[in-house]
Amino acid sequence: MSVDEAPISIGSDNEKQQVVVDALAFVDLDDPNIDKDDAIAGILEDDSPYPEVRSAVANTDDASIPCGTLRAWVLGFIWAIIVPGLNQFFFFRYPAVNITGTVAQLLSFPMGRLWANIVPNWIVFGIPINPGPFTIKEHVLITIMATVGSQSAYATDIVAVQRVYYNQTFNFTYQWMMVMSTQMIGFSLGGVMRRFLVQPPSMIWPTNLVTCALFNTLHAQTYAGIGTRGGISRGRFFTYVWLGGIAWYFFPGYLFQALSYFTWVCWIAPENVVVNQLFGYQSGLGMSLITFDWAQIAYTLSPLASPWWAEANVIAGFITFFWIIAPLIYYTNTWYAKYMPMQSRTSFDNTGASYDVSKIITSDNQLNITAYEEYSPLFLSTTFAISYGLSFASITSTIMHALLFFRKQIWTQARRSMNEQPDIHARLMSKYRQVPEWWYMSIFVAMFIFGIVCIEVWPTDFPVWGFVLALIIAFIYIIPIGMIQAITNQQIGLNVITELIVGYLIPGRPLAMMMFKTWGYITMYQALQFASDFKLGHYMKVSPRTMFWAQVAASALSGTVQLGVQAWMFSNIQDICTPQQKDGFICPNTQVFGTASIIWGVIGPQRQFSAGQVYHSLTWFFLIGTICPVVVWLLQMKWPNSWIRYINFPVIFNGTSLIPPASAVNYVTWGIVGFIFQYVIRRRHFSWWTKYNYVLSAALDSGLACSIVLIFFCLQYPRNGTIGENNVLTWWGNTVFINTADGAAAPLWTVNGTFG
Template sequence: MNHIKSVLSADAPVTEKVLLDVGQERSFINSSDDNLNLEDKKRGLEVNVFAARSDYLLGSQLSHEVIEDEYAGIVVEDDSAYPEVRAAVPSSDDPTLPQNTVRMWVIGMLMATVGSGLNLLFSLHSPSIVLSAFVTSILAWPIGKAWDKVMPDVKLFGRFGGPSLNPSPFNLKEHCLIQIMANVSFGGGEAYATDIFLAMNNYFEADFGWGFDIVTILATQCIGFALAGLVKDILITPASMIWPSNLVTCTFLTNLHINENHMANGWKISRLKFFFMVFIIGFVYYWFPGFIFQALSYFAWVTWIRPDNVIINQIFGASTGLGIIPLTFDWNQIAGYVGSPLVPPVSTIFSILLSMIMIFWVTVPAIHYSNVWFGKYLPISDSGSYDRFQQSYNVSKIVTPNLSFDIDAYKSYSPLYLPATFVISYGMSFASNTATLVHAGLFHGKEITGAFRNVKKEQEDIHNRLMKNYRDVPHWWYGIVFLVFFGLAIAGIRAWNTEMPVWALIFALVIAGVFLVPIGIICAVTSISVGLNVLTEFIIGYILPGKPIAMMFFKTFGYITNHQAVTYAQDMKLGHYMKIAPRLMFSAQFIATVWSSVVQVCVLKWAQGNITDVCDAHQKSHFTCPNARVFFNAAIIWGVIGPQRMFSSGQLYSKVLWFFLIGASLPLINWLVLKKWPKSPIKYLNWPVFFSGTGLIPPATPYNYGSYCMVGITFGYFIKRKWFHWWTKYNYSLSAALDISLAWSSLMIFFCLTLTNTNAPNWWGNTVIDTIDYEGTAIQSILNDGESFGLTKW
């Protein structure tokens, strides 16, 4: 976008009328305040003046306009075309700032070690506690400042030379690199391969040993890194690839190191002070919903009135119900599974809310209460799988000693039954995959093909121009990484008895690569990542039936390679925003990834040996391994029994396959309607987000997503419209502070109370939640001993 000159007067009120196309919404923002000084006027205009076509994801051509004021005196400098980016990312750079320092490497590796280990540990907890990289980043800041004060400015190797131990004050770029090392180590949760190990060790009773674990986790973590680098010209350098989650990180880091202060709707407090105030309050407060007063967390108050009423607990329950009134006072319930609702564009949250209402609050009850899939014998919302005797499915009864499927045992035991939300979640995943491909092809076909043909001719923004001061990473570096870890993956699947052929590994990686660009584009604009987990399970279930270990590997290499590539690309964009030298970024990401993988294997082995009854459904400290349970159930469905006995024609869940067609058709309908009526409101409805936005159900619940949407709409729509300058200044700081306070408070509760076997106080605030919803027994028809339900033939 060319420079835009806007004029203001120093002696008159500010009146700005700007049409923003931000987050696929159009809204007039008007502000008038006689008390603002000239700098405040300038800054307010700079935040709002650049209206941009950020409806990129939808493919429509919304216009934008800037109505200039009649005053003179202010020129807005060159910056990003996107208001969100302008509000969060500095538009200047100091190439002389030291980046590749001993301090950065020491603190970064320390944080990667601690963070990845704790995140693996917390992933075993229910609800899962995901420590965001902000947790270690906030700790890195005082450590870096202390390093400034204590460490002398001497060479690392004394008189033999080497880098200086303290070359300059701890700076923004060092801190950003530490943040990136934390992101690749544990920012998205535990390494996905650890779920394979837990499922094998705890449920299939198979342990291939340390060597297998190390080789597997390295291969699954690093191949995605290579793919991200190979498509960086498409997902990273274009200005339209915003990556909204990075804006929180940029705001957080600049809060600490720059901390410019200005008036925002009457608020004078700096963002740094605001951050620390929220952090302290949040840290103290979480001890109540997390330990002292747990009813604040599971605030399904309607179930407290009738704790034994099945229908009430199914409709309003927070644990195994639909959470129709999603009221909670626990940030962990709101953001624990899904992430902070303060980050995605509000149009994304509206799409998720529409999905919640239409699918999980309308369709699921209709299916469940009509007993289509024998719903009256099952919980309405649960991540478990059941047999015909209403017990958890015992997979050991249908597999041989070498973990292959035993068809005769299966026929004498039971088919597998799933709660309605579990089945529908599979259908939603089917639809999201086809919707993503069709949507990307129809709305972004020209951009994608053009990017592949000639990426170097794309129009540059200020950040691209500033990055020309640094040497780029050649693509062949990433190619070598791919070949090395592809070889390691082959060694892992062939040296141990995984029953997965090499051609299946190649097929999985092809799937990951084909979906990388369309999924990356959607995530770069909406913060919603479309998962390939169910699609890969579906495919391998047909081509290699009855082999659960092979299924888990195929799923991991097909899904997690794609997901990791998107995650690494997001971190590369963060480095792009913060002007990190690309070659140093390559080293930091790669080394931290390899090291954290080894750390997570070590912590997993420690947890399995030291936490009593770990992964048991009734573990007293809630270390029930929710993610591993879902992984294991998926292995039963797709890898043991197989989709042909679950979803093929004539089988119980065969109608779920219609979701493939539904997902492909709806984006086409959108495209045709917009061709005829370009201004139709349908342009705001994004079908990939609709189908994939609730993709974490299960293990997340509708209660989690409902509260997530309520908070996201409150801040992203109402507060943003009414107090735009406050939202611009404080929104991302609030998000970071809530995440970090939750993480540190959870950490203290774990070490001070959980490990010492200290029980929560026995009073009404902790016992009122003991409903049949919380206990997982909200089932309409309870069988007596020896009774069974369901199909007569299978």
């Protein structure tokens, strides 16, 4: 081991004593992930206090390893064009395919190796074209550039909805400035908050551990882990599982889709509505318990990445609200529930049909009050309505939880420098030049000006004070939501609360509603996405300044590429965003976004949640969310070492926030797999778990991602999905789960006229 690779050692007795003091202070924090004795031992051994981190991240660094090379920048820019461009193209198509960061991580590896082997070792203007072997730090930088803007920018939906729903086509300058502002303001805030969300060792960011394990496996780094080193290597283990995952997904993903929707109870009684509502996966509550599809199991996130106590909170919330409360509400016909499916992502009118917003808006997309009163109020399925209530509770519980449980850590981190962190990784990173705060603030000021220009120069009907309020909401929630996500792997969303606020403050302005929601929600989301990437660079010892410029450049490039792809599509694809589009470019996400702009921006929340309206009782969840963390805090004060310390109400309320469009199967099987690996195997076979758990997760995710791409481009995209439509796609194994009351989303009662 070279001097550069050696961990920072604890030398003198005074240094050791100070480390012990810091360790004791660290384990005194309210952190359910910490085991006090194990944490102190880890710190004294110059390693992370957390075994999860020790199993996936090496506690060494070689600062001489090349990182920001010409090769890394060129490959990073290539992937920052390919991945966002393809994802934006398929974003408007149904069915779509999503090119994940894992695909870029895997495919950029042989590209880097190929560059190292065939490109001449020339030096041009003092810059080596081929700096030698492809390094792990270059690979990290390329992957971050590929993923930082890989998903469709939220603001591109505003542009699409303006064109499709409101016949507004503002020029490219407006579109570009809005996309840059919504994406980059979050980056600047995430950078400012890194003292709280990146540097502390308790901010684990569990998903990054899977990514780190894959990097170390691909590059055959010095063993990063604890426990025995016996058994097959991580690299061979990854290869076997990855190849098996690619091959297996062809069955639940294409050849035998009943393995994915394994509603075996519903197959026995396909026409029994109650049985299908309880045991179904598509419109039911998922009590059949089984699926053989990793895409279903890991729909929310990999169950092998989150700590078990956090997964237990999610499952407790799911069982309480969706297996106990939802049936009670449904079968007592509360909110006229029996006239609708138990679970649906659709909104309904008083005949049980999908709500037709075209009946209640004028030609200039304003609410026609008379038509609304003659037509119908808007009704939601039981699980959809409960999800709104849980969103309300999660917002207030997050603030209360942060005030009660995080205040000590926030105060400590506000005063602590990086080299004072009780964590080897922070001390290793303190050797690198840090990014000055004014760099982030400069981006914030520039993007703030972009936002003001968009609002004021073009007719958006969005007041500047609304823009400022949206940013304030995002700013308030970044630290509490970020700390919860970094510890539990669960992110609380601001999309519902921003829709509710703007619907009351600025009624009747759908474009203003979309802008408020985007700046309020996506600013926070992007800040945490960048914080997560910062932590990945922190774990892999990538220079912070190199990370900064890579993220800025890739974000600007990916947003520009996405707008260019979208503009080309609307100019060259006939009938785009219409139901009759022959190639499947029917824009399902744009339809959802546009309908939401009408429901929240035109109809308004006052016609759903105000006093006297159908769903007014859901507003009590704001109070419930405020009280519950206080109760847990008081109980924990009395019994500090009991199981009560693991109760986290923001996670309980928000863990099931993806319902809809997620369904029960995505949580039930996720919890079962999480229990097996994160509780049983971790406790009984810890050496196996620490060596293979995160590699297994990376291999399953990678195999799934590659298989989805192969199936889509080889079997679904050609001939617009008609391959096999008369044989493999119509046999029993691909239709049995559809030909049930669950597949038909059947309600318990048939409407005779109207209800409500």
